[in-house]
Amino acid sequence: MKKLLSLSTKAPEKFEKEKIKKLIPELSEQISDYQKILYAQSKYSLLVILQGLDASGKDGLINTVFHGVNPLGCNVKAFKAPTKEELSYDFLWRVHKAVPPKGQISIFNRSHYEDVLVPTVEGWINKTELKNRFEHINNFEKLLQDNGTVILKFYLHVSKKEQKKRLKERKTNPKKFWKHNDGDWETAKKFDRYMEAYEEVFKQCKAPEWNIIPSDQNWYKEYLVAKKIKETLKEMKLEYPGLEE
Amino acid sequence: MKKLLSLSTKAPEKFEKEKIKKLIPELSEQISDYQKILYAQSKYSLLVILQGLDASGKDGLINTVFHGVNPLGCNVKAFKAPTKEELSYDFLWRVHKAVPPKGQISIFNRSHYEDVLVPTVEGWINKTELKNRFEHINNFEKLLQDNGTVILKFYLHVSKKEQKKRLKERKTNPKKFWKHNDGDWETAKKFDRYMEAYEEVFKQCKAPEWNIIPSDQNWYKEYLVAKKIKETLKEMKLEYPGLEE
Numbered sequence: 001m002k003k004l005l006s007l008s009t010k011a012p013e014k015f016e017k018e019k020i021k022k023l024i025p026e027l028s029e030q031i032s033d034y035q036k037i038l039y040a041q042s043k044y045s046l047l048v049i050l051q052g053l054d055a056s057g058k059d060g061l062i063n064t065v066f067h068g069v070n071p072l073g074c075n076v077k078a079f080k081a082p083t084k085e086e087l088s089y090d091f092l093w094r095v096h097k098a099v100p101p102k103g104q105i106s107i108f109n110r111s112h113y114e115d116v117l118v119p120t121v122e123g124w125i126n127k128t129e130l131k132n133r134f135e136h137i138n139n140f141e142k143l144l145q146d147n148g149t150v151i152l153k154f155y156l157h158v159s160k161k162e163q164k165k166r167l168k169e170r171k172t173n174p175k176k177f178w179k180h181n182d183g184d185w186e187t188a189k190k191f192d193r194y195m196e197a198y199e200e201v202f203k204q205c206k207a208p209e210w211n212i213i214p215s216d217q218n219w220y221k222e223y224l225v226a227k228k229i230k231e232t233l234k235e236m237k238l239e240y241p242g243l244e245e
Numbered sequence: 246m247k248k249l250l251s252l253s254t255k256a257p258e259k260f261e262k263e264k265i266k267k268l269i270p271e272l273s274e275q276i277s278d279y280q281k282i283l284y285a286q287s288k289y290s291l292l293v294i295l296q297g298l299d300a301s302g303k304d305g306l307i308n309t310v311f312h313g314v315n316p317l318g319c320n321v322k323a324f325k326a327p328t329k330e331e332l333s334y335d336f337l338w339r340v341h342k343a344v345p346p347k348g349q350i351s352i353f354n355r356s357h358y359e360d361v362l363v364p365t366v367e368g369w370i371n372k373t374e375l376k377n378r379f380e381h382i383n384n385f386e387k388l389l390q391d392n393g394t395v396i397l398k399f400y401l402h403v404s405k406k407e408q409k410k411r412l413k414e415r416k417t418n419p420k421k422f423w424k425h426n427d428g429d430w431e432t433a434k435k436f437d438r439y440m441e442a443y444e445e446v447f448k449q450c451k452a453p454e455w456n457i458i459p460s461d462q463n464w465y466k467e468y469l470v471a472k473k474i475k476e477t478l479k480e481m482k483l484e485y486p487g488l489e490e
Binding site: 042085088089090091092093096097101103129132136139140142143144146149 | 335342387392
């Protein structure tokens with residue numbers, strides 16, 4: 001595949017913001033409708049994995065796209081730096097606990113992919129360990145898929161420039177102060193190394209395929225992700241179960 | 246390997262009950278000593294998987310062998326028929342939650358192997374699904390081993406005759422009434438089919454190797470299992486950590 005840095009982080013010109021923005025609530029409603037059937041049928045589940053650098057807009061995306069979905073059948077799990085307890089288990093232990101049961105949607109805000117990305121960029125892992133982790137991730141995702149879980153993987157692709165702009169805004173907009181974190185500036189310096197680490201992830205863990213989402217504009221990003229989720233739910237051919245006598 | 250039914254369920258003649266019985270508390274104490282170091286070091290963990298037919302003596306074995314081990318660092322998990330909640334996840338979900346963290350011993354009284362044995366004997370699973378399950382089990386055990394978990398697998402081998410004797414006792418000895426279950430008699434009828442299913446398990450999931458324990462006599466069974474656990478802990482070269490300044 002192409003180098004990440006050569007991929008656009010913006011919408012192609014033919015997409016008009018005002019037109020596209022109107023489509024998002026519609027898609028979101030369709031997702032909500034499919035989710036009701038998913039829940040009633042309780043045969044399949046959907047796992048949405050969201051990856052992206054700091055300020056790539058994961059939180060906002062979840063709010064917009066899953067707005068209106070019944071929280072009873074939808075669960076968001078944010079993976080932060082592992083706790084001491086979590087570190088006393090294998091790296092997939094905390095992830096496996098959070099997978100969706102049949103009938104549910106789980107959204108991972110970051111995921112087990114952080115456990116290959118961060119150690120790679122920080123140099124905490126050797127080649128053999130990294131290779132093993134990729135293998136364990138592939139096996140783990142296959143286990144879930146064999147059990148009726150559809151996995152959708154999104155990488156929110158922002159430019160270095162846009163990331164800086166957003167991080168700066170967290171220091172000037174009082175509503176975003178709570179998101180400010182000095183550590184993010186340190187991580188941002190490693191932008192190029194993260195791009196390389198992501199390229200390796202896309203190469204090593206490609207079943208199911210990653211969706212690389214140009215994410216400098218929220219409206220375009222939200223549109224693409226919502227559209228993909230809706231299409232995926234549609235392809236699952238969900239059905240309300242018949243009456244059991 | 247040899248057919249299970251051709252393997253003895255009893256101690257060879259040279260083993261004398263009275264002599265061997267005296268060795269068990271000694272082994273049990275050594276296990277308890279190693280466990281203290283395992284706990285202090287918190288680098289490795291031990292997973293003991295106990296499989297065997299009804300009345301093969303799993304509960305009693307745990308009591309004898311782990312007598313004296315500090316419960317703080319040792320946890321027994323009994324896997325019964327899956328609950329409705331557990332069935333809404335992949336078959337390894339409930340198992341992964343129960344694996345030992347670093348520094349601990351977990352004992353599985355039955356395990357994920359029931360999820361291949363029962364469906365095979367009952368005819369609930371097709372060949373592809375079964376093959377997938379074996380693969381997932383092997384991958385899962387490799388994940389744990391890569392994380393510093395040593396896995397010990399025991400199959401408690403009882404004869405059809407001894408099993409019947411023990412099941413009968415549950416109907417005559419008031420202290421064992423609580424263990425009596427009509428369903429066990431139904432399962433006992435499938436003895437030969439379970440032997441075949443176990444043979445397939447030993448063939449498909451052989452890393453780490455299974456320990457097949459002749460189990461008609463409690464003293465011999467307990468001795469063999471305790472000895473193997475002690476030797477395994479010894480080979481782990483556990484060490485109290487140095488003083489961190």
